[in-house]
Amino acid sequence: VSRTGYNESDLIDYSAKSIKFNGALHYRPLGNDRLEIIWNSKFGTGNTIYQGLNRYSLRNFFMQQHKLEVNGKNFFVRGYYAGEDAGDSYDTRFAAINVNKRWKSNKNWFRDYIGTFANVALGGNPQNLSQAEIHQLARTQADSGRALPGSPEFNRFFNEVISDPDVATGAKLKDxxxxxxxxxxxxxxxxxxxxxxxxxxxxxxxxxxxxxxxxxxxxxxxxxxxxxxxxxxxxxxxxxxxxxxxxxxxxxxxNFDGNFSPRISFAYAAGDTRNHNFRISFQTAFRNPTTQDQYIGLDTGASFLIGTVEDNLDRFVKTVDGFDVTARDAVERGYSTRSLDNGAPELATTELVTPEQVRAYEVGYRGEIPTGKNNLSVDLSAYYNIYDKFIATKDILVLLDPNSVDANNQSELVDALKNQSAKFSVKTNSVADVSSYGVGLGLSTKVFNGFNASLNYTWSKFDFDKSMDPDFEAGFNTPEHKVKVQFGHPNLFENFGFNISGRWQNEFYWESTFLEGIVDERTVLDAQINYAVPSIKSVFKVGGTNLTGKEYLSAPGVGAIGSQYFISWTINN
Incomplete structure (x- = not known):
């Protein structure tokens, strides 16, 4: 039994906005391009929705970046500052949880529920209600006085909650x-x-x-x-x-040991005009765990999301049903949720997160092939990547009171993990063999006396050995096949041009901490026309995307994408 929740639409304003500003100052103290000093600033604010373990309403956030750059003939030095302010952002799950707690405490709500249920069940059930009907009656009684969406009481509680950064009583995100x-x-x-x-x-x-x-x-x-x-x-x-x-x-x-990354590549230009270019490369690279992989300590309501650098393990402490649990408990004595689902709990092997490494092999060709009056431009490439220590998230269950459970008694352990445990989502590295590979092909040429035509195709695959790490979810989230075709003319008649493109991709399976599911295949038609006005050094563009109007989802649980239309005016073009 859980409390009656609120619809997400009662907690989020789905409207989105984005405002950006970018400005730069350039100074050449020597009067030429041998030395240039540049100051560049970027600002952005807006509203949107972020989907992670929960859904977050990002409202009135603010971001800024400033760069001071000195460029010389043979050198450059750049300094950056980037900062953000979460503004009025909040966690929608905790908004619902704590609005509920404002109008009636959990203690009183469950007291009313249990009391009503017991009175009917133990009082002989004179109305001969079914079990489901008794539960519904108990819920109705417990919900008496509920703050209804849109009411002044609900609005007051909601505004108080999203202004409070304490997850025990509020939902505000500060960053x-x-x-x-x-x-x-x-x-x-x-x-x-x-x-x-x-x-x-x-x-x-x-x-x-x-x-x-x-x-x-x-x-x-x-x-x-x-x-x-x-x-x-x-x-x-x-x-x-x-x-x-x-x-x-x-x-x-x-926080980590150092990494060496050697890289080599060869490129060869063949043909009398050197218009057939072949390339081959071998690269090694690494990816440091993100700031969240290292130091996140987020209570999502359903679980705790934690980073696993050493000094984060004891910093994260939460009290659950009177017992303190830490990030170290999750790493050192956590049980795999997969093993519990299989009915045979096993202690999880969870290493502290370290940099992800990759070895990348690539071959490619770019050139032009004569086709009568015009040339066919070809860009073909293939790659194969081998990953080591792929960064992933593992779901862990931690017993609240391990001393009260006989770990050798499987039925007792299963019951305790289901009813007396805390769930963690832990950042770690997979031990599975992981690889990705694919091919990209681009073709472009002119047809029908000056029209541009092009075709782009990508094939992408991702493999890993599930038997080496049954808990691993890749989150590759990329369709195997993607195709894009374009047709247009930059100057169909004086100062007028157009472009039409079609995009297609096949269905694929999406994995994430929030939701998993199939993303359907889609075909999208885009178009644009442009008109130049040389007298005012301007170009006007009118266009739209997804002109067929058929909505599609880019991932499970997100908003559907429909048609978008735009008008632009570029000055001094």
Whole structure:
């Protein structure tokens, strides 16, 4: 039995908006392009909905980025600041939970429910009600005095809840996280003539500041750093037809061991006019766990979502039914939810999250093939990626009182995990063998005396060994086949052009922490016309997307996408 909830539509304003501003100042102190100083600022605000473990209403959020850049003939130095403010954002699940608790406490609601149910069931059931009817009567009685959506009482409770950042009583999200970033590069072309050699590096400092509503920064902002250095050499050979590029990069995060990333590639230009270009490359790379992978400590109502760097394990503490549970408990003594579903609980092996690594192989061709009066441009590539320590989320159950349960008694353990446990979603690395591979093909040419026609196709696959990690969910979320065709003319008649495109993709299975399901195949038609007015240096564009009007979903649980129309005016084009 659970309390009567509220419809999401009573908790969210589904309207979305986005306002952006971008401005830059450029200064050349020497009067030429040998030295340039640039200040660039970007601002954005808006409303939207974010879908994670819960649904979050992001209202009046604000984001900003500022960059100071110094560019020279053979070098650059850049410094960035990026920050955000969650504004009036809130968690819709906790909005519903805590509005309910405002008009009647959980204790009183369940007291009324149980009392009504017991009076009927133990009083001889004079109306001969069914079990379901008795439950409905108990719910109706417990809901007496319920704050109804749209009522002044509901609106007052709702506004109080979404202004309160304590999940025990409110739903507000606070986030003033920011980071500082510096990178630099030096090209030695004026000092070395046998090859092009570059050196560079980067530094970044994160400052997580959510007041404990997202991260485990209950006592103040969490600060950590990372840096990287690299060198690259590029050499042309065989009459400049063959180009070799090799690089080595070292990156170190405060929370993880350092990583070396070597990369090599060869490109060869064949043909009398060098219009047949072949390439092959081998690259290694890594992906540091995100700030949330490391330091999130989010109560979602149904579970606790936690990051698993070492110093996050003891920082996250929650009291459930009078028992304290920590992130360390989830890592060290948690049971796999999959094993419980199978009726045979097993302790989960959960490693602390570390950087994800990949080895990538790619071959490709780009060139032009004569087809009578016109050429056919071809861009063909194929790739194969092998992942190690793929970052994933694992669902874990932690016994609230492990000392009261005989872990060797399977039926007792199953009962305790179902009724006396806390659920965690833990960031970790999969031990499964994971790979992805695919092919991309692009064709373009001119037809019918000047019309542009093009075709793009991608094939993408993702494989992993489920037997090595039964708890692993990939979340690849990419259709196997995608096709796009375009047809248009930039100047059909004086100053007038148009373009029509069609997009198709096959159905695929979507995996996420919020919802899983099939995303249906779709075909989408887009079109645009443009008209230039040279006298005012302007181009006007009118167009639309999904012109057939058939709505589609990009993922389960999100809003349907219909047709969109636009008008634009570009000045000084």
């Amino acid at each position: 003033n996280t920011n980071y500082y970033h510096v990178d630099a590069n030096l090209n030695l072309r004026d000092y070395i003539d046998w090859a092009e050699v570059q050196f560079g590096g980067a530094y970044r400092q994160f400052n997580l500041n959510s007041s404990g509503t997202i991260y485990t920064d209950y006592d103040g902002p969490i600060t950590f750093e990372e840096f990287g250095v690299y060198s690259q050499i590029q050499k042309k050979m065989i009459d400049d037809r063959l180009k070799f590029t090799g690089s080595l990069r070292y990156d170190k995060s405060q």
